[in-house]
Amino acid sequence: MTEEEQVDIKTPEYVSLQFSVAGLGSRAxxxxxxxxxxxxxxxxLVLGLFFLVESDLNYMFLATNFEMLLAITIILVFVLNGGYFLVLEFFWGGRTIGKRALGLRTIQDNGxxxxxxxxxxxxxLRLIDSLPAGYLVGMLMIFFHPKHKRLGDLAAGTLVVHEKITQHKRKKKTSIEKIISARGLTKDDLIFxxxxxxxLDQKGWQLLRTFCQRYEQLPLHEKHQxxxxxxxxLLPKVGLTFDKHRVTEMENTLFVLYLHVKDEWEYDL
Incomplete structure (x- = not known):
């Protein structure tokens, strides 16, 4: 299977998505x-704790305190290594620093x-995939599985895909991006x-994107409606209150919300 093999996914919302599955080379x-x-x-982390000990010679020679500090160091190292992938993937939309650098993202099998x-x-299950050394089990699974999945992906129902945000797409503004830019709106106008x-789930994102895509083509009264x-x-879902009589304010809020969430949802569509 090639690095750029495509896979089609039908989401629970009956939206058909096509992804380019990440192969062994890019994932490695x-x-x-x-x-x-x-x-x-x-x-x-280790050097920081070492210098902390060195800063107080009397402290270093107290065996009980030294053993406690060593135990704390071991715990922190364990938490750092165990939490790095978990925290970044969840809070950074399926990406780690390495995945972001290579343009990869982990998603669920349903898109x-x-x-x-x-x-x-x-x-x-990364612990098993890393056995016996150098992620041998994981690499073999990725190489031979038709969707390049390791054991962790199989158990979790996840898939690692390429993000296709090309330079051409970045330079060419869409109609809604031109409207947002003309209004002088940025992410900084509203912090979430x-x-x-x-x-904002998949259905919410689809609704927000459809609103932004259709906005320019609608007559004024339909825009307001x-x-x-x-x-x-959508706004109550994200904890925002609004005045129905202030249409422009509602529009701007929705546009800024779009700016915040589009990078998390607009991947390889």
Whole structure:
């Protein structure tokens, strides 16, 4: 199977998505980057605690305190290495530093964003995939599986895909991006907590994207009606209140929300 093999996914919302599955080469390269990052973080952690001990010679010679510090160091190293992939994949839309650098993303088999449970399962089984050394089990699974899945992906129901955001697409603004730019709107105009952005599921994203895509073609009165309807559905989901009589304010809020969530959902569509 080639690195760029396509896979078609039908989501529960009956939306057909096509993804380019990431093969062994790109996944191995991403993992190497992540391991380098982890090595640096581990080294900084150990060196930081070492200098903490060295800063107080009397403290260093107290065996009980030294043993406690050693135990704390071991726990922190364990948490760092165990939590690195889990935390980044969940809070960074299925990406780690290595995956982001290589343009990869972990998603669920149904095309949805990875959940905390899925991330936990796939990273718990990373221990088995890394056996006996150098991720041999995981690499063999990725190489031979038709969708390049390791054991963790099979158990969690996840898939690693290429993101296809080309330079041409980045340079060419869409109609809604031109409207947003003309209004001088940016992400900084409205700050969302992570829970607010995660409250917008696939159906919510499809509704928001459709609103933004259709906005320019609608006559004024239909724009107002559509804005009112979409705001009524989506804004309460992200914990925002609004005044139905302030249509422009509702539009701007929806447009800024679009700016915040589009990078998390617009992958390889």
């Amino acid at each position: 390269a991403a993992l190497i980057i992540d391991q380098v990052v982890l090595f640096v973080l581990n080294a900084l 949805h964003r990875i959940t905390l449970l899925s991330s936990f399962i796939r990273n718990l 907590d992570s829970w607010q952005l995660k409250a 559509l804005t009112n309807s979409v705001a009524t559905i």
